[in-house]
Amino acid sequence: MKHWMREFRALGLTLLVVGAFVPQARAQGARKDDVVLNSAGQPLGGVNIAVCNATATIGTGTTPCSPLASIYTDATLTTTAPNPLTTDGLGNYGFWAPPGTYQVQIYGLGAATTMKPVVLACVLASSCAFSQLNNIIFVDGVTYPKNSTGITAAINALPGGPGTGVVYLPTGTYTLTAAVNNRTNTRILCADGAILTQANGANLANFIVHFGVDNGYVENCTIDGNRSGNTDNFGGVSLISLSGSTNVTLKGTRIRNSSGICVYTGTGTTPTITNNQFSNCPAGSVQGGFTGSTVATNGTFTDNTMTGIANLVFSFSDGNTVSRNKITGYGQASNVTTAGTAVTWVSGATFTNISPGMYICIGGTEYLISAVGSSTSLTLSSSAGTQTNQLAYLGTADSLNFANSSNNTITGNVISKAEGYGIVLFQNGSGEAVLHNTITGNVVTLTGGDCVALNSSGASPLLAGTAVVGNAISDCGQGGTAKGSNNREGIELNGTDTSFTSIVGNSIYDDQMSPTTLYGIINQTSTPVQSLGPNSISGMATASIGGLFAPSISSGFGSSPSIAQQNGSAAFEVNVGTGGSATSGVIGLPAATNGWSCTAVDMNTNIVTRETAFTTTTVTLTAASAWTASDKLLVNCGAF
Numbered sequence: 001m002k003h004w005m006r007e008f009r010a011l012g013l014t015l016l017v018v019g020a021f022v023p024q025a026r027a028q029g030a031r032k033d034d035v036v037l038n039s040a041g042q043p044l045g046g047v048n049i050a051v052c053n054a055t056a057t058i059g060t061g062t063t064p065c066s067p068l069a070s071i072y073t074d075a076t077l078t079t080t081a082p083n084p085l086t087t088d089g090l091g092n093y094g095f096w097a098p099p100g101t102y103q104v105q106i107y108g109l110g111a112a113t114t115m116k117p118v119v120l121a122c123v124l125a126s127s128c129a130f131s132q133l134n135n136i137i138f139v140d141g142v143t144y145p146k147n148s149t150g151i152t153a154a155i156n157a158l159p160g161g162p163g164t165g166v167v168y169l170p171t172g173t174y175t176l177t178a179a180v181n182n183r184t185n186t187r188i189l190c191a192d193g194a195i196l197t198q199a200n201g202a203n204l205a206n207f208i209v210h211f212g213v214d215n216g217y218v219e220n221c222t223i224d225g226n227r228s229g230n231t232d233n234f235g236g237v238s239l240i241s242l243s244g245s246t247n248v249t250l251k252g253t254r255i256r257n258s259s260g261i262c263v264y265t266g267t268g269t270t271p272t273i274t275n276n277q278f279s280n281c282p283a284g285s286v287q288g289g290f291t292g293s294t295v296a297t298n299g300t301f302t303d304n305t306m307t308g309i310a311n312l313v314f315s316f317s318d319g320n321t322v323s324r325n326k327i328t329g330y331g332q333a334s335n336v337t338t339a340g341t342a343v344t345w346v347s348g349a350t351f352t353n354i355s356p357g358m359y360i361c362i363g364g365t366e367y368l369i370s371a372v373g374s375s376t377s378l379t380l381s382s383s384a385g386t387q388t389n390q391l392a393y394l395g396t397a398d399s400l401n402f403a404n405s406s407n408n409t410i411t412g413n414v415i416s417k418a419e420g421y422g423i424v425l426f427q428n429g430s431g432e433a434v435l436h437n438t439i440t441g442n443v444v445t446l447t448g449g450d451c452v453a454l455n456s457s458g459a460s461p462l463l464a465g466t467a468v469v470g471n472a473i474s475d476c477g478q479g480g481t482a483k484g485s486n487n488r489e490g491i492e493l494n495g496t497d498t499s500f501t502s503i504v505g506n507s508i509y510d511d512q513m514s515p516t517t518l519y520g521i522i523n524q525t526s527t528p529v530q531s532l533g534p535n536s537i538s539g540m541a542t543a544s545i546g547g548l549f550a551p552s553i554s555s556g557f558g559s560s561p562s563i564a565q566q567n568g569s570a571a572f573e574v575n576v577g578t579g580g581s582a583t584s585g586v587i588g589l590p591a592a593t594n595g596w597s598c599t600a601v602d603m604n605t606n607i608v609t610r611e612t613a614f615t616t617t618t619v620t621l622t623a624a625s626a627w628t629a630s631d632k633l634l635v636n637c638g639a640f
Contacts, residue, residue, distance in 0.1 A: 029077045030120035033094040036087050036106060043091030048108035050084040054101040054166065054187075058115040065105040065115055071095040101136055101166050101189070117189060117219065119168055135165035141172070148176040155183050169194040169221065179206040182216045182248075190221035190253075200229030203259070205237055210268065211244035219251045225258040227280060232356055232370075234283040238264035242271050243290070249274075256280050261287045262310075265317070271299040278306040282357025285310040289317025289405065294432050301325065309357050309396055311418075315403045316432060322400065323411045329396035329418035330358070331448045331478055336392045338362065338384040345376040346389050354378065359419045360394045361448065362387060364484020366420070369394070393448045393479030395419035404431035414443045419479065424453040425463060427495075433462035440469045448479035449487045451508075451517075456495030456525070466501045473508045477516040477541075490520045490537070493529070493547075502531040510539035521568070522546035523590075532590075533570055544568070549590055551637075554618055556585030557627075564632065569596075573603075574621075574633040584612070584622040592616050592639035603632045 036044045050064030051071050059065045064084045073079045075096055087093045099120050107113040119136065137144065137154040144150035144157075151167065151174065158165035164185040171193035182188060188208070198204050207223055210216050223239050237259045242248050243266025254277045255262045262281035265271050265288045278285035285306045289295050298319040301312065306327045314320065334348035343360065345351055352375045359366050362384060371379040398420035402408055404427055415422045422444035427434040434456070444451040451473045456463040468491060477488025486492070490508035493501065503521060510517040520537030523529065524547045537544040545568035553561045558577030566572030569589050576582060589596055596619045600609040605628050613620040619637065 029075050029096040030099050036091040045089040046109050047087045047111050048084045049093045050105040052103045056103040061113050071097045138168050146174045148178045148180050151180045179209050181209050184214045187217035189219050195222040197224040197226050203230045206241045207239045209241045210248050213245040216248040222254045227257040227259050230259050232259045234260045242268035266290050274302045276304045278310045279308050281310045284313040286312050288314040291315045311399050313401045314405045317405045318407050320408045326414045327399045331395035331417050331419050334392050338387045340383045341380040343378040350375040360392050361482050362390050362392045391482045393482040398424050406435040408437045410439045412441045417446045419448040421449045421453045422447040422451040427456040427463045436465040438467045443472045445474045447476050449483050450489045450492045451476040452491045454493045464500045468503045470505045488518045489522045493523045493525050495525050501529040506535045508537045515541040518542045519546035520544045523549045552588040554586040554588040558582040569637045571636050576627045576631045578629045580629045581626050583626050586618050586620050594640050596637050598637040600633045600635045
């Protein structure tokens, strides 16, 4: 529902809407009027409206926010009005209240429950000061200029120097020349159309810093890094820094055009980053954690939208909940010629939609794009050697990347398109083990490489206790052979130890005319998983199951026996080979705790075939009489 169609604009902050605010010489209160409309633009009558204090907690579809604020029927704040109130038959509602910040909740009668901040400013000729009231300071462009100096002065002027309060940024452009340092219990709240940016060549490392802050807040702002007018510094720029903070919230904000990272949590803990829009963040929309030293970030990253060069990257960051984010990257195929760091377009898509910070993959090796010279020329950050007319895949990096991070919950995200992977857990030999992460209920599609990858490397790596459950995975491996001979799977386990992993209840399919997903699930590690399946897999280019998961011919049978097709150990078809004299054969299977119980049916001549021996990694099948040449056996196995 589109509830907030007319938002009150305080006098002196933006152009006054006639009838929305009624100043009176004796008035002590400020007026709020609004209308609730549905998505078709029709008014909603009888909807509940609750007006609460600035720090209120949202209610439910039947209960109001809390605590409720006092509202009135008149400008002199004499007669108390009902709270909650209801909209009239045309969807209108209104109330008077003292100047200040409030939360207004809309709920009931089938309306989606929403809550939004409302700031009521001073009235002309009233007794309150315009720039400061009720612990709210307005960056009015006069007392507090619309720049970093004015915003900082407003923060420092809050009672208690600084204390609990709100710094309100009316509509307009705020050109920063230095970082703004937020303070504990301080909320930076923007009106629609308030834009924080920097001049060409300013090259600020940060816009808003929260070091040492507890319970800071940034809401409804537009943070624009003016990337085109400043120099890229992927490792040195973060528009909003939460490092060294606790309990900071970033909500409803548009963050774009960074020369590096958009939001960096660093050593910060318990951040909440929700309902924001990210775009053009070449080193990550959000970079969680602190490389080289594990942080119990314990953050909440929910309901954000990321487009173009935008992704979530976590490094040495534990205990996060990452849910309901929509990440839409970019990927394209081109044929290129390379000469060191220079790349020249040959055919396919040109480089029109490519920008620095994206990647190009050639022959399975990725290179960072550092500059785009034209629609036909690129520069890389490292040499790609000399290659002529090679297939390449270009675009955004892994959509959701967790390196050396544990105890994270990744759920309900919608991820599409990228040069790299969709969701990747990675542990390198010098870093923290990657333990007990949960990947569940996500939609992952159209990735250049694997849709989901669990990778470990190094001398004694460990990527264990991962649950990959109930995900919808489709059309992976769009990069084709540019991504190498593998790395184009629905779910891939790669490394030396991914033990105690469960892969259950996933839907993995490729419905393209020419499938790009090689395997639904492939285990290229040295250890079996704890639980595999059932999973629904269809349309793969090579096979449903591969690697250590797949059954194999160990010995026996006839000449040139094979596994004709398979869905892992649960069900597979054996071609016994030629010769017509064999009566037994051994099938290799993934390691089981105790052994394997298998049944076999001869699909051609109905010769009785049964299991006669097993180990933890094999099963022996024996026929009552010799199989005929190329007999096919349908085999079902279960581990115990």
